[in-house]
Amino acid sequence: MSVSKPRVIKDYAKLDAAIQEQIKLVYPFGFSDNLITFNNKEGKLISALPFETDDKYYLIKMSVIEAEQIIEDDDDYNDDGFLKNRVKEGYEEKYADIDYLKDAISDEDLPKLEDDEEDDKYADDDVDGEDEDEDED
Numbered sequence: 001m002s003v004s005k006p007r008v009i010k011d012y013a014k015l016d017a018a019i020q021e022q023i024k025l026v027y028p029f030g031f032s033d034n035l036i037t038f039n040n041k042e043g044k045l046i047s048a049l050p051f052e053t054d055d056k057y058y059l060i061k062m063s064v065i066e067a068e069q070i071i072e073d074d075d076d077y078n079d080d081g082f083l084k085n086r087v088k089e090g091y092e093e094k095y096a097d098i099d100y101l102k103d104a105i106s107d108e109d110l111p112k113l114e115d116d117e118e119d120d121k122y123a124d125d126d127v128d129g130e131d132e133d134e135d136e137d
Contacts, residue, residue: 005057009040009048012060012070021091023051023060024076025104028083031067054100 012020027034027049035047038059048059049067062070071077076087092105 005052005055007057007059009046009059009061012049012062012066015058015060019051019053019058022053022095022098022101023049024074024083025088025091025095025101026051028088028104030071030077030081031062032064032071035062035064035067052100 015023023031031049034049036050036059037045037047040046046059046061047063048061051058051060068081071081076083078084095101096105
């Protein structure tokens with residue numbers, strides 16, 4: 001029989017920044033669709049985002065509305081609520097040696113997400129995708 005990990009119930013804002021970054025790798029498409037519910041020791045129904053490390057099982061308390069607001073306020077996510085590619089790549093590099101994140105970092109089955117327009121400062125305004133310079137021959 002394996003020893004169970006301690007469960008840590010915490011608010012997202014009170015988590016260490018490194019844990020928040022790791023959570024973003026596990027949930028690059030936002031948090032609200034991944035919330036679970038459970039009864040706390042007082043019997044009150046709580047919604048939370050599960051996150052497991054090698055030594056702890058986190059339950060990050062948040063409602064659906066709070067989960068959506070966290071993503072909306074976080075500059076690491078684009079307007080569609082997806083983790084920006086450049087941010088994801090930076091976190092993948094930073095946490096590449098952490099075993100429990102290997103599945104999150106391995107994104108072979110995940111579609112490549114597009115970053116916000118402001119990330120592509122040199123994008124043309126041309127709708128059909130042709131460069132204006134190419135027409136000047």
